Amino acid sequence: EVALVESGGTLVRPGQSLTLACAASGFTFEDYGMSWVRQGAGKGLEWVAGIDWTGTETKYEDSVKGRFTISRDNAKKFVYLKMTTVRVEDAAVYFCARSGYLSMGAFDIWGPGTTISVSS
Amino acid sequence: SDVLTQPPSVSVAPGQTATISCGGDFIGRNNVNWYRQRPGQAPVLIVYDDSDRPSGIPERFSGSKSVGTATLTITGVDVGDEGDYYCQVWDVGSGHRLFGGGTKVAVL
Numbered sequence: 142e143v144a145l146v147e148s149g150g151t152l153v154r155p156g157q158s159l160t161l162a163c164a165a166s167g168f169t170f171e172d173y174g175m176s177w178v179r180q181g182a183g184k185g186l187e188w189v190a191g192i193d194w195t196g197t198e199t200k201y202e203d204s205v206k207g208r209f210t211i212s213r214d215n216a217k218k219f220v221y222l223k224m225t226t227v228r229v230e231d232a233a234v235y236f237c238a239r240s241g242y243l244s245m246g247a248f249d250i251w252g253p254g255t256t257i258s259v260s261s
Numbered sequence: 262s263d264v265l266t267q268p269p270s271v272s273v274a275p276g277q278t279a280t281i282s283c284g285g286d287f288i289g290r291n292n293v294n295w296y297r298q299r300p301g302q303a304p305v306l307i308v309y310d311d312s313d314r315p316s317g318i319p320e321r322f323s324g325s326k327s328v329g330t331a332t333l334t335i336t337g338v339d340v341g342d343e344g345d346y347y348c349q350v351w352d353v354g355s356g357h358r359l360f361g362g363g364t365k366v367a368v369l
Contacts, residue, residue: 185345185347185362188357236304244309246291246292247309247351251305
């Protein structure tokens, strides 16, 4: 079964760092682009970062550029999101999602999400 | 403000047709995808590349696009169609993915 499962969500203080992980299974991971998408409480979806199938090309939403780093390990079938200098506004459910199967631009598989809370 | 503009909510009677619009400058030059999200769940892709449906998505869900606006149409709406619906594009020029603000569909 094709699946993505996120982990690493926790409560952090502003300014701290943490890394989220997303484990993929049931498909040829290295063939697809991956992204992180977040959703604040009661808010809409916000794309955060994306990485191509090779891991060489990355893109970031402007508010996280320079603070977050997306990476992947194709051998282990994981994608990561390293978050530094975390802000209160980064609190959200973070989803990882696959792109490039049905369409290069569409996310056809999503994980259930992992929650980041930010409070001092 | 949202780069892709959606109405905040749409109400529809059972059996009727719901239409959700998604507008913005990015619509014309990029393919549009649509997702449904139920409370506490991850989004699900229901339309991709403007008008294609993934396997398992009923024909009741259809997408279309004209200059500057994409539309998701749900015919024969039932209570199971309630949820939040989001449009999304991949702006090839910047490489960024963009979501609309979402539309809450209520079946009255």
